[in-house]
Every structure is written in C-alpha cells, then in structure tokens.
Amino acid sequence: MRHGRWRFLAGALVPALVLHVVFVVSPYAQAFYLSLTDWTGVAGEAHYVGADNFSRLGSDTLFLDAVRNNAVMLLVVPAATIALALLLASLVAGPSKRWGGSAYQIVYFFPQMLSLVIIAVLWGFVYNPNTGLLNAGLRAIGLGAAARSWLAEPSLALAAVMAVIVWSSVGFYVVLFRAAIDGIPQELFEAARIDGAGGWSVFRGITLPLLKENVQVAFVYLGIIALDGFVLVQVMTVGPGGPDGATEVVGLTLYRTAFTYGKFGYATAMGVALFFAALTFSILALRWGRSHEEA
Amino acid sequence: MKRLDFFPQLAMFSWAVVTALPLIWAVTSSLKTDDEILNDPWSPPSSLHFENWARAWTGANIGRYFFNSLIVVGGALLLTMLLGSLVAYALARYPFRGNRIVYYTFVAAMFFPVFLALVPLFFVVQQLGLLGTYPGLILVYTAYAVPFTVFFLHAFFRTLPAEVAEAAVLDGCSHGAVFFRVMLPLARPGLVAVGIFNFLGLWNQYLLPLVLNPDPDRYVLAQGLAALSVSQGYRSDWSGLFAGMTIAMLPVLVAYVAFQRHIRAGMTAGAVR
Numbered sequence: 001m002r003h004g005r006w007r008f009l010a011g012a013l014v015p016a017l018v019l020h021v022v023f024v025v026s027p028y029a030q031a032f033y034l035s036l037t038d039w040t041g042v043a044g045e046a047h048y049v050g051a052d053n054f055s056r057l058g059s060d061t062l063f064l065d066a067v068r069n070n071a072v073m074l075l076v077v078p079a080a081t082i083a084l085a086l087l088l089a090s091l092v093a094g095p096s097k098r099w100g101g102s103a104y105q106i107v108y109f110f111p112q113m114l115s116l117v118i119i120a121v122l123w124g125f126v127y128n129p130n131t132g133l134l135n136a137g138l139r140a141i142g143l144g145a146a147a148r149s150w151l152a153e154p155s156l157a158l159a160a161v162m163a164v165i166v167w168s169s170v171g172f173y174v175v176l177f178r179a180a181i182d183g184i185p186q187e188l189f190e191a192a193r194i195d196g197a198g199g200w201s202v203f204r205g206i207t208l209p210l211l212k213e214n215v216q217v218a219f220v221y222l223g224i225i226a227l228d229g230f231v232l233v234q235v236m237t238v239g240p241g242g243p244d245g246a247t248e249v250v251g252l253t254l255y256r257t258a259f260t261y262g263k264f265g266y267a268t269a270m271g272v273a274l275f276f277a278a279l280t281f282s283i284l285a286l287r288w289g290r291s292h293e294e295a
Numbered sequence: 296m297k298r299l300d301f302f303p304q305l306a307m308f309s310w311a312v313v314t315a316l317p318l319i320w321a322v323t324s325s326l327k328t329d330d331e332i333l334n335d336p337w338s339p340p341s342s343l344h345f346e347n348w349a350r351a352w353t354g355a356n357i358g359r360y361f362f363n364s365l366i367v368v369g370g371a372l373l374l375t376m377l378l379g380s381l382v383a384y385a386l387a388r389y390p391f392r393g394n395r396i397v398y399y400t401f402v403a404a405m406f407f408p409v410f411l412a413l414v415p416l417f418f419v420v421q422q423l424g425l426l427g428t429y430p431g432l433i434l435v436y437t438a439y440a441v442p443f444t445v446f447f448l449h450a451f452f453r454t455l456p457a458e459v460a461e462a463a464v465l466d467g468c469s470h471g472a473v474f475f476r477v478m479l480p481l482a483r484p485g486l487v488a489v490g491i492f493n494f495l496g497l498w499n500q501y502l503l504p505l506v507l508n509p510d511p512d513r514y515v516l517a518q519g520l521a522a523l524s525v526s527q528g529y530r531s532d533w534s535g536l537f538a539g540m541t542i543a544m545l546p547v548l549v550a551y552v553a554f555q556r557h558i559r560a561g562m563t564a565g566a567v568r
Contacts, residue, residue, distance in 0.1 A: 008470035012385040016378040023438035024404050027412035091303045106555055107311045113547045115499035117517040121524045126317050133320050136336035176563045231501050235521050251410050264414045271411040278408050
C-alpha cells in the first residue's frame, strides 16, 4: 500500500526535524563559527578573529585551572566509581547471592534519581563546618581534630566535590554490573570453585574479563560526567569555583565568561575546546577497549 | 543457600550507611528547630515541626517552583514521547532514501556536550521571543530529549513483528492509524522505560533553565532550590531550607519506592543495549 505513505512520513518526521534543526543542530553549527569571532552579543557585531580565542585560552589562568581540575576529575572519578561499583556488584550478585544484596542495591541506586541540585545542596550541608553532618560525626567519635572546613580549603575542596560525584554515581553502576554478572553462566563460577579458586581469583579470572565491555561503557559515561561537574561546583562551592580556582571547571568558566561578562565568542571557544576534549576521550576509551580485546 | 560472611556484609552495609545517612539526616533536620539543627546535628527532632514544610512551600515559594516544573516537564514529556516515537517508528519501519542520514542527524546530537550549544542556543531562544516562557522551555527540553528517545525506541520498534502492521494495513488502516492503534500499544514496555528515563532527566534539568529561564516567577524546582540555598543560608533559616529540599526529594522517593524495579531496569537498559 503506497497511498498516504509519504504524507505519513512527512507528518511523522517534519515537526521533530524542525525542532531539532532550530534548537540543536543550528546552535551546535553556529558554535564552531562563533568561536572564531570576538562577538559580545550585539547583533551584527561579530568580527572574525581566526584562532585568537584559542591562543588566548592558553594563557587564561582561570581556564587553565579549570582544565587542570577537569583532568584530575577525569583520572579520579571514573576509576574510583568503577572500582567501588565492581566491588559492591560482585558482593551483591556473585556465585551465590548474599543475604540482603537486593535490598542494598535499592538503597545504593537512590541518589541516581535525585537532581544534581538537590545533591549539591544536601552535600553543601554535610560539609558545613559548624552544623554539617561530617564534622559533627567526626566530633561524635572523638576525631574532632580532623574536622575541617571542607569546601573552603584549597587542598580539600576538589576532593570533596569528587567524593559527591562518586557518591551519587556508584549505585547506577552497581545495578549495571550486577545485571552483567547475572548474565554470566553459573557453570563458569562452579567450575572455578571446584578448581579451588577463591573469591578474588574468580573475580579476576572470570568476572572482570567478561564485564570488560560494561566497564568500558561505564568509563565513557563517567568520563563525560567528569568533564562536566558544573552543577555541583556552581551550587556547592565558594565563589563558585573557589577557593582560589581550586574547584573551577570548564563549564563554569564558560558560563561565567558568556553570561556574566558577555564575551560570547570567547566563551564559545571554550565550548569547542570542551567538545574536542570529550571527543578525544571517548575515542581513546573505545580504542583502548578494542586493543585489549585483540591482545 | 544465601551466604552471610562477615567482610562482604560489612562492606555492603557500610556503603548503604554512606548512601542513606545524608538523606535521612536531611529529612529529620527538616522537622527540627533551627536551634536543634545548630546545636545537635545528630539527634532526632524533639517534636515534629511540620510548620517548616509549610513555610518552605508558601513562604519560600517551593510550591510555585513545583508547579512550574510540573507544567514544563509535563508538556515536554508529552511532546518528547509523541515526536520521539513518531520519528523512531518512521525510521525503523519505512526504508526510504536518506533514512540513515535523518537517523544519524538525530542520534549524533547525543554525543555533543550541551555546553557547546549553550551560547548560540540562548540567542536562538531570545530571537524567537521565547526566553523565560513556558513554551520556550518546553520546546527546548523536547528538542534535547528527542535524540535519546529516537535512539532507544528505534531499536525497540525494529523488534516488533511486522505481520501485525501488515494485517492492519490489509484491513484498510491508514499509516497513521496503524501507528497509533497498533504499534504504540505494542511498544508500551519500551515507551514506559524511556518515559521514566526522560521524566527524570527533564525533572532534574538545571543548566538549560539557568540560562533560558531568568524570571524568578517561572523558576523550575531545581533553580528555585539553588536560589533558596543561597538566600536562606544568609537568612539562616536552616530548617526551612531542609524542608524545601525534603519536599523536592519526596516525589522522587515515592516514585522510586513504587516503581524501583522498572526504574532500575529502564535506566540501565540504555547502557547495556
């Protein structure tokens, strides 16, 4: 039946395509051009400046702080989250199910549901030097000397932010990895146990190799999260981005450069830099996975 | 037989405490007086001060932000599901020249950071006169939620049997009727999963409203809570702030307790394919 086929296709595709082109494709496309201009938001006043914005980025200390912090997050957040999630997932699932495993999984996952703003406000309180849960807890167990102003000390603030990202992400990957572990044929675990393999060697010899693809996906997702960090930093930290640039992230620098200082061309150059960073990271992560497969 | 060994149990229990404790603390603090919060962070409330919640709901505008979120997210969710499922179905079931190009035009957008589009998007929305309006937010939310919806449902529609649709066509159904009366009901499990995922993503949206929604009267919940945490912090209405946060958390908590199995399955489905 050909009658009405094209009319249906047009009706199904055109509205969404128009929306997509206006609000998604055209902004992305414009960004690459705007990043080469000195635009400050006045219509018709964008001058082409070539790669100037990008060379300026190289000597912008705030931007370099942001790049450094995002790089640290990129190294720490995926590694810590995946390690914790793998440990918990193999405890929750594993060869013979442990008591309470499924209930624990329900608890672990909950932060994934919360908006990052709620998480940021909540942890802002947990870290509060006077009334916060963390310091009050330390004092309660006699470790009052370890109490700190967590978000106000340059050496601690970034770690405090990263801990929150890990806290909120672990549960999702526990569920993901647990589903993958449940997909592994039971005979493999039984055979290993008959051979006398302990928990750790079962994990290294069977679970981990068979979970490689899931770990890789997790790595890419978490890397993208680590390249962002905007919401937590913007809501939680002093400044925001402080103290003294210790928690500055590229997204925040971009947002401030554009919407506080009105340097729209320059801010867009930061967006382009971020895009290429994310692209490079994703390609490397997927490559790395493939080369291991061949080895 | 379930195993009960000591160290695994300790590890699982410890992480559960780390996860749940800040949340329980926030909820109990929302029922305490400011004095109790400041002097006794760990103790339970001496009596339940629900007036904190009332103060947050009306005095601190949490009710108004909640209502704004409902309108924007509700509208965007409906539109996303309608447009997303139409596109996914058309692309999955109708081979035509350019089909792949259209598919990749949508799906490629998932891999671009929103920060890249932020500045031009602001001016596009401004030029259309949609800055700080409900329709503006709804359209932008929808535009950014459709790619994932298409990606997810495209795979889903491909798995549905073609014979049912063919039989309906032989019975004289139009293409549109086949979609709405036959395929959509068949795709319900997929629609529910992606619908939950979209709801959470849209409800938790912060960056887009921060840039596109400057009018405090139209703040969505996430914006309102962030603004509240700054202003109440200065006014040191701690209990009011904890109450606002608890109110924002509760619907999510209730939905999670009711649907936790579906939610976890739906949200991880996208990652395992």
